[in-house]
Amino acid sequence: xxxxxxxxxxxxxxxxxxxxxxxxxxxxxxxxxxxxxxxxxxxxxxxxxxxxxxxxxxxxxxxxxxxxxxxxxxxxxxxxxxxxxxxxxxxxxxxxxxxxxxxxxxxxxxxxxxxxxxxxxxxxxxxxxxxxxxxxxxxxxxxxxxxxxxxxxxxxxxxxxxxxxxxxxxxxxxxxxxxxxxxxxxxxxxxxxxxxxxxxxxxxxxxxxxxxxxxxxxxxxxxxxxxxxxxxxxx
Amino acid sequence: xxxxxxxxxxxxxxxxxxxxxxxxxxxxxxxxxxxxxxxxxxxxxxxxxxxxxxxxxxxxxxxxxxxxxxxxxxxxxxxxxxxxxxxxxxxxxxxxxxxxxxxxxxxxxxxxxxxxxxxxxxxxxxxxxxxxxxxxxxxxxxxxxxxxxxxxxxxxxxxxxxxxxxxxxxxxxxxxxxxxxxxxxxxxxxxxxxxxxxxxxxxxxxxxxxxxxxxxxxxxxxxxxxxxxxxxxxx
Numbered sequence: 138x139x140x141x142x143x144x145x146x147x148x149x150x151x152x153x154x155x156x157x158x159x160x161x162x163x164x165x166x167x168x169x170x171x172x173x174x175x176x177x178x179x180x181x182x183x184x185x186x187x188x189x190x191x192x193x194x195x196x197x198x199x200x201x202x203x204x205x206x207x208x209x210x211x212x213x214x215x216x217x218x219x220x221x222x223x224x225x226x227x228x229x230x231x232x233x234x235x236x237x238x239x240x241x242x243x244x245x246x247x248x249x250x251x252x253x254x255x256x257x258x259x260x261x262x263x264x265x266x267x268x269x270x271x272x273x274x275x276x277x278x279x280x281x282x283x284x285x286x287x288x289x290x291x292x293x294x295x296x297x298x299x300x301x302x303x304x305x306x307x308x309x310x311x312x313x314x315x316x317x318x319x320x321x322x323x324x325x326x327x328x329x330x331x332x333x334x335x336x337x338x339x340x341x342x343x344x345x346x347x348x349x350x351x352x353x354x355x356x357x358x359x360x361x362x363x364x365x366x367x368x369x370x371x372x
Numbered sequence: 373x374x375x376x377x378x379x380x381x382x383x384x385x386x387x388x389x390x391x392x393x394x395x396x397x398x399x400x401x402x403x404x405x406x407x408x409x410x411x412x413x414x415x416x417x418x419x420x421x422x423x424x425x426x427x428x429x430x431x432x433x434x435x436x437x438x439x440x441x442x443x444x445x446x447x448x449x450x451x452x453x454x455x456x457x458x459x460x461x462x463x464x465x466x467x468x469x470x471x472x473x474x475x476x477x478x479x480x481x482x483x484x485x486x487x488x489x490x491x492x493x494x495x496x497x498x499x500x501x502x503x504x505x506x507x508x509x510x511x512x513x514x515x516x517x518x519x520x521x522x523x524x525x526x527x528x529x530x531x532x533x534x535x536x537x538x539x540x541x542x543x544x545x546x547x548x549x550x551x552x553x554x555x556x557x558x559x560x561x562x563x564x565x566x567x568x569x570x571x572x573x574x575x576x577x578x579x580x581x582x583x584x585x586x587x588x589x590x591x592x593x594x595x596x597x598x599x600x601x602x603x604x605x606x607x
Contacts, residue, residue, distance in 0.1 A: 148542055150541075151540075179552070179555070180544075181551060182551060182554075227552075228552050231552075270510070270512050270513070271510060272510070273510070275505070275507070275549040276465075276505050276507065276518060277556050279517070279518045282514070305385035306385075306566065307381050307383055307384065307566055308531040309415075309509075314509070317414070317416060317462075317466075317510065317512055318512040320417035321512050331542055
């Protein structure tokens, strides 16, 4: 009964927060007027209230109300009662840590299994994979585990970046980092470029947006897939 | 009795491995002919043997022999008997995990306190700070702790990168990431650009190389310091 959008980013260059994907969010959230927002990832360290304000303004454009999970006394109950859930971007370690701290992993998995529509962007997409081991974020807090929600049977690399051939910087490219990941892990990784998302409906997983995505399978040469490709065979 | 070089990178664009810093390494390692190399960070996933070969070739230029710690039956003994230690770059999580697994944290701290000369580059420099929470690396393995060796009383951000103002990528800049770090941690962070290093002698910590470094102190505006600046007051 899964009904999920896993987006690389909340915002594409030159447009407003969630603007590029609002049409699809109207469809995803068509059965509800209120969305439960999880602001735990705190981009740039902003407060839960500030972050919820940004999200409230964005969803007002498609006539949806937003309530921050931090305003509930019991966050587990909030998840159980939610008609729709959005987990936004920021720092994946901070987000994961707070989900474990509030004991929300199981509650989220149950909600999504029951067909509650879910939107993730950036860090909120990272946690849809098997683990957070392919995040780009800085490990500013130590979470009790790197295991994530496992809504899809592979790992996500959001904000995927192609190597900059003109660069003189000696830090690893994204592709090198994912190659290193496969020295210690064997699940596939999907490099989702900004503006791309995965539409998950039951067992179907389709690449959406205008761009190709880069697939990294264990012991295989990485390859590109086109929009509208069905990815349910990756595991 | 500390005698340490903490370098941002092993290699600067357009030159060979360690070439830019060999003169200073001749001085650092002047009392010994053999260096114990710790290849645990495995850049691009290369083997301990392959990595040790690269390092052996580099140090041959200044007539030093290199022995990989992985060739010893007892790595703790290897550290105890070492006359000089080099921990190279790669993945900071993989390196940290292996140091904990082999129970080497205490042995390294004792060796450095006793004045054994130490060189760290990239991941091998990250671990010289209080924690690895300001690494740029992908968390491809889950170490038992993010606590590091604490040779200096602050955190290191190697391969420090200035914001690219022309970029259309929406991922966080390095400065934003370190700002997020300071929402959860209060120690200073030194952003070391490629080609810069810290020379630590007893309690003195001096910035070396031709570039400025960027200092991030808790609740302060970040600022630049010039080469030859004494940084022993940062903590």
